[in-house]
Amino acid sequence: MEDMKQLIETTEATLTPYFKVIEETAFVNQEKVLDAFHAVKATESDLQGTTGYGYDDFGRDHLEEIYAHTFKAEDALVRPQIISGTHAITIALQSTLKYGDELLYITGNPYDTLLEVIGINGNGIESLKEHGVHYNKVDLKNGDINIQEVLKQINDQTKVIAIQRSKGYDQRPSINLDVIENAIKQIKAQHPNIIIFVDNCYGEFVEQREPIECGADLIAGSLIKNPGGGLAKIGGYIAGKKDLIARCGYRLTAPGIGKEAGASLNSLQEMYQGFFLAPHVVSQSLKGALFTSLLLEKMEMRTNPRYDEPRTDLIQTVAFENKEQMIRFCQSIQQASPINAHFSPEPAYMPGYEDDVIMAAGTFVQGSSIELSADGPIRPPFEAYVQGGLTYEHVKLAVSRAAHHLKSQQLI
Numbered sequence: 001m002e003d004m005k006q007l008i009e010t011t012e013a014t015l016t017p018y019f020k021v022i023e024e025t026a027f028v029n030q031e032k033v034l035d036a037f038h039a040v041k042a043t044e045s046d047l048q049g050t051t052g053y054g055y056d057d058f059g060r061d062h063l064e065e066i067y068a069h070t071f072k073a074e075d076a077l078v079r080p081q082i083i084s085g086t087h088a089i090t091i092a093l094q095s096t097l098k099y100g101d102e103l104l105y106i107t108g109n110p111y112d113t114l115l116e117v118i119g120i121n122g123n124g125i126e127s128l129k130e131h132g133v134h135y136n137k138v139d140l141k142n143g144d145i146n147i148q149e150v151l152k153q154i155n156d157q158t159k160v161i162a163i164q165r166s167k168g169y170d171q172r173p174s175i176n177l178d179v180i181e182n183a184i185k186q187i188k189a190q191h192p193n194i195i196i197f198v199d200n201c202y203g204e205f206v207e208q209r210e211p212i213e214c215g216a217d218l219i220a221g222s223l224i225k226n227p228g229g230g231l232a233k234i235g236g237y238i239a240g241k242k243d244l245i246a247r248c249g250y251r252l253t254a255p256g257i258g259k260e261a262g263a264s265l266n267s268l269q270e271m272y273q274g275f276f277l278a279p280h281v282v283s284q285s286l287k288g289a290l291f292t293s294l295l296l297e298k299m300e301m302r303t304n305p306r307y308d309e310p311r312t313d314l315i316q317t318v319a320f321e322n323k324e325q326m327i328r329f330c331q332s333i334q335q336a337s338p339i340n341a342h343f344s345p346e347p348a349y350m351p352g353y354e355d356d357v358i359m360a361a362g363t364f365v366q367g368s369s370i371e372l373s374a375d376g377p378i379r380p381p382f383e384a385y386v387q388g389g390l391t392y393e394h395v396k397l398a399v400s401r402a403a404h405h406l407k408s409q410q411l412i
């Protein structure tokens with residue numbers, strides 16, 4: 001145990017300058033969010049929701065302006081009726097892609113749940129494919145967007161180009177905003193009318209800019225990840241060009257109604273407060289990710305990214321030798337959770353995922369991955385995705401204990 005304490009101390013000493021950089025980013029983003037609250041004159045009565053149709057829901061409308069202002073978008077849709085990140089992305093894709101159009105993913109395979117949305121996997125019902133939308137993808141080349149190949153694959157049908165910023169459950173690097181900006185510039189120079197969509201899940205507030213500032217037309221994400229700040233209990237957002245957001249509104253509710261209706265019930269207070277806290281909470285998660293990366297690296301495990309690499313999302317990958325190590329690690333994270341710590345997760349089928357998934361998450365909000373969670377599909381190379389953490393201290397405790405368990409059970 002004594003050498004564990006020593007290991008933690010040297011880990012934190014090495015991380016000090018990197019933590020400073022994370023704090024600077026949190027400060028810049030906190031100011032952006034505060035300025036957005038001031039720009040819309042956020043008022044106490046905005047925190048009260050509406051019922052029924054939700055007409056004249058000024059709190060909802062102001063919150064959407066706050067998102068738009070912060071992300072430098074013309075407009076935004078931020079709703080409890082958007083049930084998840086997948087739902088937000090689905091609305092964005094369905095409302096921009098019509099019969100005969102092509103969707104081109106340029107960051108390799110999309111996130112698991114989107115494979116069924118597009119119609120690559122699953123029964124195809126109501127997929128983009130069933131609606132006559134074609135799909136194509138360009139894989140990353142040496143971890144980078146292969147822009148030459150992208151430009152070659154674009155054709156008259158290419159309507160939307162999709163970029164997934166975070167690696168999600170894939171073994172590729174996440175794509176930072178400089179790379180995204182460069183790709184968008186080159187695409188737009190030749191094809192100014194193509195809609196650039198960015199799946200921004202896990203990316204919000206990790207860098208000092210967001211994808212719209214890098215030329216994206218439309219972005220989407222989940223409120224039980226970064227922008228909900230750990231407080232939002234449900235919701236998704238889409239932000240971008242005004243005409244595209246209007247379309248998304250029609251798709252979410254009904255043509256003619258759009259974003260004018262949709263009661264916010266009791267969701268607004270936590271969505272406002274969560275967005276206000278989000279830059280700081282994201283910084284806590286990031287510090288936790290760096291700690292996880294370096295501590296486990298010191299214990300001779302393979303972690304990605306390394307602690308000293310610049311980040312664009314919250315995902316920390318830890319690679320295990322085998323299934324047992326991976327399952328034990330995730331179970332230890334669960335044991336250090338505030339809720340359901342006395343339950344032990346087992347790999348199981350999850351709707352939308354092809355392989356069995358283990359999910360360690362003793363979270364206040366079900367499935368929330370801005371709260372500390374460790375999960376991954378049980379398939380070689382047995383990589384667990386460790387993300388989130390409302391406080392750095394909690395991540396430090398949980399990961400230190402998990403590392404200690406693996407060691408004391410001679411699994412590493």
Ligand SMILES: *Cc1c(COP(=O)(O)O)cnc(C)c1O
Pocket residue numbers: 084085086087089111113164165166167168199201202222
């Ligand atoms: C989490 C995630 C999604 C889907 O979000 P859910 O809220 O789980 O539906 C999509 N893309 C990426 C990159 C993600 O990380």
